[in-house]
Amino acid sequence: MFTQYILAGDGGVFTIAVVLILFALGAMVFLFRRTLLHMLMGVELMLNAVNLNLLFFSRLYQNHDGQILSLMIFVVAACEVAVGIAIIVHLYKRTGSIGVENYTEERG
């Protein structure tokens, strides 16, 4: 099922590869960087990978739904960044640290 998409169309395989690599990089950043700011950037990277994916398939099937969805993701991502950075700035002001290992109050 997935294979047939990857092989479809001109240069499809490269786009898909880029998407996967981009997403994997974002995930890596989110999982392994220890500062909240970097993690936020990792999330943005993953979102962009998803956007790219949507755009590619939108063009492949000549269907504009994907493009519209990606526009919405831009908006959500922008909001998320604004809120996220605000939180991080406040955390830094309050505790002097944005290391993720310092915020484990919700341990079960």
Next chain:
Amino acid sequence: MELFIIVLLPLIGAVSNGIVTVINAARGKQVWGEKTAGVIAFGAVAASFVISVYMVFVKLAHSEAISQTAYQWMAVGGLKLSITFMLDHISAVMLLVVTGVSSVIHFYSIGYIHGDESSVRYFSYLNLFVFAMLLLILGDSMPLMFVGWEGVGLCSYLLIGFWYKDEEKAIAGKKAFIVNRIGDFGFLLGMFLIFANIGSLTIADVNHYFHANPGMTFFWINVTAICLFIGATGKSAQIPLYVWLPDAMAGPTPVSALIHAATMVTAGVYMVCRFHGLFLAAPIAMHVVLWIGALTAFFSATIAIFQNDIKKVLAYSTVSQLGFMFMAAGAGAFAIALFHLMTHAFFKACLFLGSGSVIHGMSGEQDIRFMGGLKSKMPHTYWTFLVATIAIAGFPPFAAFFSKDEILWNVFASEYGNKIVWVIGAIAALFTAFYMFRLVYLTFFGEFRGTHEQEHHLHESPKTMTVPLMILAVLSTIGGWIGIPKLLSLGFIPNVLEHYLEHAVSKYGEVHLHHYSHSIEYGLMGLSVAIAIAGWFFAKRKYAAIKGQLPDPATYKGISKLLYNKYWIDELYMKIVVNPLKSLSTNVFLNITDKRLIDGVANGSASSWGRVAMMFSKLQTGNIQSYGFYMIVGAALAVAFIWIIF
């Protein structure tokens, strides 16, 4: 349609009074009070009575039975039941007795319950009882009958414990309910046996099956009949389940008269007559019925001799008279059982209402040791009570002479009868006359033995109470005349009852009487009269000229002590049934089954799931990145799963 109106009118009364009880209690102000409630209750039952009279004498005059169906009740597999009421000659007798006596007692209740704070509730229960009783009488299938059967048990419980703030009364109600449930279990078992074997539960089918061609073996037929009879012993207070009835006297006196003397307790007799097809096919069960009836009649008559509570004497008397009815049924004389049921309803209701009037006049005193000389103070009560006493003692031409004499004659002569049982019955009749006249002499004759305060308050009861007494006294006098044996009337007065019931009770098998000459029959009749006179004579000699206070029961010795303490049957039951059951419940069912097993399972499963949850809570580290990791692993697994599937 008419039968439904008969049944539903009391229900409407019960529901409307019940709703008003709730509203009155919730709002603290009266929607309507005891007057309106009494009028509604009485009106509902009286209307039922009028329609019943119309149905029986007009509609039933030309047909054998009237059957009316409302709707299908349930259809489960092969069992199809509908709400059908059937009026035939057997249920007609019962219907008239129940609605008639109920009307009189409802009227009496208006005077009796005057001033009680929960009188609306009282009338609601009373009407509910009549409704349940009518279901029992008119229901044409066993389940419908059983609904009524349980319903009257419930109402009996509610009304015995009517003054539930008095704990003793609440306990008496509970006792009645539990003992009745034991009997009901027998009824249920009988019903299951019948359904398992014939697959139908309508009364006509059951009787017809057992009469025509019993596919069941002789043994199982008898077991079925005895199971049903156990139900009857519970409801009709026979050995061994009679213990609840004397305690049931804790209820208001009109309730004792209506439920625990005239109507509900005769339901067992009615049921046996109803299923006479089955009982006639089960000779062993017939013997059980005969013997249990005779023994109950005898034992409770002996107990009644030494009781000092006016209502207790009447209660044991009721048990004894019910024993007579079962003797008749056991001898195969179902028509006579119904005849005695009817006359008993009249004179026993009259006696109970009379005792209620006495207690009312004596400001709540029930002990006959402290009465005496009420004759001049309460003349109406005295005369009606005396008439009913003469009736129950069996003096001709009062009601019970005919019915009781017929019972003894049938026990003597019937193919199911037995000479020993006849002797027991005759002695019981002697005791009946004795204890009833003892009651009359101690209550109404001699000098007053109560306190001065009671003497000062002593007064005749109001008209609402004495008029029903007079009606019932008249009925106690003439009630027996519908069943005068041919031998006495020489054919001039038709034996209405026999003629009326003849076909209905011999539909499923005839009972043959052994042939005896007329002189023997006259002799036995004379003996009945002699017995009644002897009972009266002994009572008069012993109690008529009593002077001063009567001895305290604590000083009783020998046989009188045994009888005063009712053979210690209650204590015996306490020891061999109640206490072992209680200790079994506490030690096994409470401490082992409930506390260990059930609580163990419940608490154990709760705590083990807690432990599992503790294990999983380790995964919640508080670190966002580990949550992210779980998410990605989960997503990867989901993708892998889909990849593999497709």
